[in-house]
Amino acid sequence: MARYCLVRLILVGSLLVAPVALAGDHRADLLLERMIKAVENLSYEGTFVYIHGQKTETMQIVHTRDEQRGQRERLVSLTGEPREIIRDDNILTCIWPASRSVVIEPRRSRLGGLPAAIPDRGFGPDSPYVFRLEDEQRIAGLPCRTVQIEPRDDLRYGHRLCINEESGMLLKSEMLDDEGRVIEQFMFTSIHFPSTVADDKFTPVMKGEGFSTYRVDIHHSELPPDPGWKVNEIPDGFHLTSVTKRPMAANQNPVQHMVLSDGLATVSVFISLAESLDDLYVGTTRSGALHAMAVPSGDYQVTVVGEVPEATVRMIADSVIHEGNGQ
Structure with a gap:
């Protein structure tokens, strides 16, 4: 099965037609x-x-x-x-x-x-x-x-x-x-x-x-997201803008995707059930401006990715929790 188109073609910024009122000059x-x-x-x-x-x-x-x-x-x-x-x-x-x-x-x-x-x-x-x-x-x-x-x-x-x-x-x-x-x-x-x-x-x-x-029908493949997953410490200026859950080609378990944005920078949080405990991992990677950090949360793998400093993805990754019983 082919990869999704825009996991990252080139990390593109949002080019929206809505007018903006910005701080400054x-x-x-x-x-x-x-x-x-x-x-x-x-x-x-x-x-x-x-x-x-x-x-x-x-x-x-x-x-x-x-x-x-x-x-x-x-x-x-x-x-x-x-x-x-x-x-x-x-x-x-x-x-x-x-x-x-x-x-x-x-x-x-x-x-x-x-x-x-x-x-x-x-x-x-x-x-x-x-x-x-x-x-x-x-x-x-x-x-x-x-x-x-x-x-x-x-x-x-x-x-x-x-x-x-x-x-x-x-x-x-x-x-x-x-x-x-x-x-x-x-x-x-x-x-x-x-x-x-x-x-x-x-x-x-x-x-x-x-x-x-x-052919990918994202609306047909979407699943109800688990409302128990939370980012307990969202960096100042960032807000949760979307939460989705869908099957992914690279993982047999569905992946929950949470998006945080400050209006300019965007950070993605991916959460999926690990196929085995041996698949859980911890680590950070960097490619240019892009930082990624992976941490386990119980039997789940949490991966945070964004064009932000490492401290920002680390703060978010370390604060992802699941509230309530069962995941």
């Missing part, structure tokens, strides 16, 4: 609002570089939106493992030539193909971030203005977004650690904005003879 607020709309609504074609951990990937993207077809997007890897992702408004098609597999599933959110952290909700005066407009740069031959996003504590990362003021398009994004060092970044190397995008731009090019197709 009002000019930065307005530019971010324009950027969110531009990324969702503009027609654009381009190539970008994504650097995370020790990996550098080059990706090609084409995107458009119209009243008849909604939002469409095609993302193709130009380096590394071949893969192709096509999003046709409500359907996501993921093509993996190495395993000769195609996975088709409903699109779960408005996630787009750009690996950048974008606010997904408004922030008030108690925001865990401060937003500030800074200097101008030149990316992919276009001028862009920098928006600095600084965390108020060490539980989350900072960000720098460079936005073309004329179009509102995001051209570069950097994720920063607590010392201001870049730990992950994406940047367009070329981009243009066609007035129309031909339908054949969204036709798969990697499919061929002998590919197996898997």
Whole structure:
């Protein structure tokens, strides 16, 4: 059975069309609002570089939106493992030539193909971030203005977004650690904005003879989540945004998935019954900005994953409990 499409194609940030009211410089607020709309609504074609951990990937993207077809997007890897992702408004098609597999599933959110952290909700005066407009740069031959996003504590990362003021398009994004060092970044190397995008731009090019197709109906496969599972110590600024439970290809037992978000950073908590006690493990891993921590809870394995500092995933993992009898 094939893997789910977007366990992580490239860890992409939320690109939502809803306007935001952010803490900090009002000019930065307005530019971010324009950027969110531009990324969702503009027609654009381009190539970008994504650097995370020790990996550098080059990706090609084409995107458009119209009243008849909604939002469409095609993302193709130009380096590394071949893969192709096509999003046709409500359907996501993921093509993996190495395993000769195609996975088709409903699109779960408005996630787009750009690996950048974008606010997904408004922030008030108690925001865990401060937003500030800074200097101008030149990316992919276009001028862009920098928006600095600084965390108020060490539980989350900072960000720098460079936005073309004329179009509102995001051209570069950097994720920063607590010392201001870049730990992950994406940047367009070329981009243009066609007035129309031909339908054949969204036709798969990697499919061929002998590919197996898997269709995932996430609504049919969802199970009632266990309400006994709780995160006892949620970091300041984070809130529980969703709880689901469904079978997964890599585990014969269903997996409960809890999502915590502060409006910019997102942390996932996965909980599943271990097939045997020998399968339970403890440990942390890191890949670029991504931290993961696994801890046992009785006969269950708890795994916490997110683009946040290790201390944040550790705080969450150590505080996952089950209330009540039976699990």
